[in-house]
Structures are given as structure tokens and as C-alpha cells.
Amino acid sequence: MKYLMIALALLAAIFASVMANASYISVKxxxxxxxxxxxxxxxxxxxxxxxxxxxxxxxxxWTSLGDYLRIVLRHDQVDEADRSFSEVLGFIECQEAAEYCATNDSLVTHLKQMNDMEQLSLSNFLSIPCLPAACSAPS
Structure with missing residues (x-):
């Protein structure tokens, strides 16, 4: 019984940390x-x-969260947002309205998707990440 209680306490702690992370990501x-x-x-x-x-x-x-985000999110997601920020800032400097709006909208959508992927939902719970080698089509 003692081991069951320890396991349940650890499970509760992990769940609480996952929920705290999802909340923090959502706010930021x-x-x-x-x-x-x-x-x-x-x-x-x-x-x-x-x-x-x-x-x-x-x-x-965004950059103030850099290390934290690289720990809790996939690196390619963070890298994509970094690239988008660079592009958005470049288009602002050139005052390229159409390109700026499109890239800024893409960045906002990407950030919202990152947030959605961290939230507790049935679709996130049931999705199984696909490893590149396992998901590639047979030759």
C-alpha cells in the first residue's frame, strides 16, 4: 500500500506540473x-x-522565455517562431505592408498552435508522435 501511495503522489505531482506548464505557456x-x-x-x-x-x-x-521553451517544447517549433520573428521585424523595417501582415498572421497562428498543442485535450492525449524513420513511406 505504501508503494501505491508513493506512485499516486508522484503521478499527481507530474500531472500538476504538466497543468502548470500548460497554463504558463497559455498565458505567455x-x-x-x-x-x-x-x-x-x-x-x-x-x-x-x-x-x-x-x-x-x-x-x-519571446526571447526571455528561450531556455524554458527549448526545454518544454519541440525545438523545431521554437526555431520556426524565431525565424518568423526575424522576418516580421525585417518587413517592419522595410514597411512592406503585405509581406508584414502575412508573416505576422502566420506567426500569431503558429504561437496559438503551440499553445493548443500543450493543452490537455483528448486529441493531444491520443495523438502519438511519429518518428521520421517510422513514418517515411517504404521505398
Whole structure:
């Protein structure tokens, strides 16, 4: 009985840490996407300086989470967001409205998807990651 209680306590601790991580990711990605969406509205109205300031603030918030995100998320997801931030900042500097809006929307969508993948849901629970070697089509 003692071992069962220890196992249940460990299971509860793991579950609590998973839920805390999901909540933290949700809050942080929510803050960052809100900044990026406001930056998009500012760019649409022609306020490129305001859009740049908000995007830089969102990028600073993202980079402050760097090590934590690389521990709890897949590296390719974090790398993709890093690339998108670089592209968005580049388009702001050039004031390329169409490219900026498309890339910014893509970045916001990517951040929301990252958040969704960390949430406790039946689809996330039942999905089984596919290893590249196991998922490749036979030759």
C-alpha cells in the first residue's frame, strides 16, 4: 500500500506540473499574440513606429522565455517562431505592408498552435508522435 501511495503522489505531482506548464505557456503566448495583433492593427493604420515597438516588445518577451521553451517544447517549433520573428521585424523595417501582415498572421497562428498543442485535450492525449524513420513511406 505504501508503494501505491508513493506512485499516486508522484503521478499527481507530474500531472500538476504538466497543468502548470500548460497554463504558463497559455498565458505567455496569449500576451505575445496580443502584442502582435495590436502591432498588426497599428501597421494597418500606418503607424509603423508603433507596430515596430510592439513587435520588438513581443520579441523580447519571446526571447526571455528561450531556455524554458527549448526545454518544454519541440525545438523545431521554437526555431520556426524565431525565424518568423526575424522576418516580421525585417518587413517592419522595410514597411512592406503585405509581406508584414502575412508573416505576422502566420506567426500569431503558429504561437496559438503551440499553445493548443500543450493543452490537455483528448486529441493531444491520443495523438502519438511519429518518428521520421517510422513514418517515411517504404521505398
Amino acid at each position: 503566448t496569449g500576451e505575445i499574440t496580443a502584442l502582435l495583433e495590436e502591432a498588426d492593427r497599428r501597421a494597418d493604420s500606418g503607424d509603423w513606429t508603433g507596430a515596430e515597438d510592439l513587435t520588438k516588445k513581443a520579441h523580447e518577451e
